[in-house]
Amino acid sequence: MTTLEQHLAAHEYTFGACGCGQEFEYDSRTLLSTIRDAHRAHVAATWREARTVRTAEELDALPAGSAIRSGECLMVMDRDKMWVPVWNGGPTSDAFLVLWTPEGGAV
Numbered sequence: 001m002t003t004l005e006q007h008l009a010a011h012e013y014t015f016g017a018c019g020c021g022q023e024f025e026y027d028s029r030t031l032l033s034t035i036r037d038a039h040r041a042h043v044a045a046t047w048r049e050a051r052t053v054r055t056a057e058e059l060d061a062l063p064a065g066s067a068i069r070s071g072e073c074l075m076v077m078d079r080d081k082m083w084v085p086v087w088n089g090g091p092t093s094d095a096f097l098v099l100w101t102p103e104g105g106a107v
Contacts, residue, residue, distance in 0.1 A: 001062070002050045003104040011043045018042060051098045059083075059096065063103060068096040 012019040016026055016035060024038045053059055053068070062068070066077045067086075074087040075096075 001098065001101060001104055004047070007047050007050055008043070011039075011046065013039050020046070048097065052095050053098060054095045062098065063101055065100075065102045066098060067100040069099050070094075070096045074099075 010019055013036070017023045018039055022042055024035045024042075026035050053062070059068070060081070062077060064077050064079050064081055068075050068077075068083075072087065073085065075083045075085050078084050
């Protein structure tokens with residue numbers, strides 16, 4: 001799984017473009033802050049996507065101690081690689097956001 005440091009390095013900002021190749025439309029009337037805001041939103045969206053798991057295989061690949069969330073359902077993987085509900089308001093989708101891993105830290 002991608003760490004935040006790796007993600008930010010891959011999405012370094014250069015005027016009008018992101019390190020991943022995403023370009024931001026601009027002309028002489030576009031404020032620099034508008035482009036930077038678009039870049040920040042892009043980095044946040046791609047980070048969320050990079051930390052989302054959708055399959056049982058992806059869940060199984062997470063290390064023990066990982067924490068995931070879907071809606072109000074929060075679970076932590078114990079040492080035996082079993083998911084233990086910490087708070088169960090019920091998952092809202094089949095996708096889970098990885099909140100923390102022992103290797104990558106917090107989101």
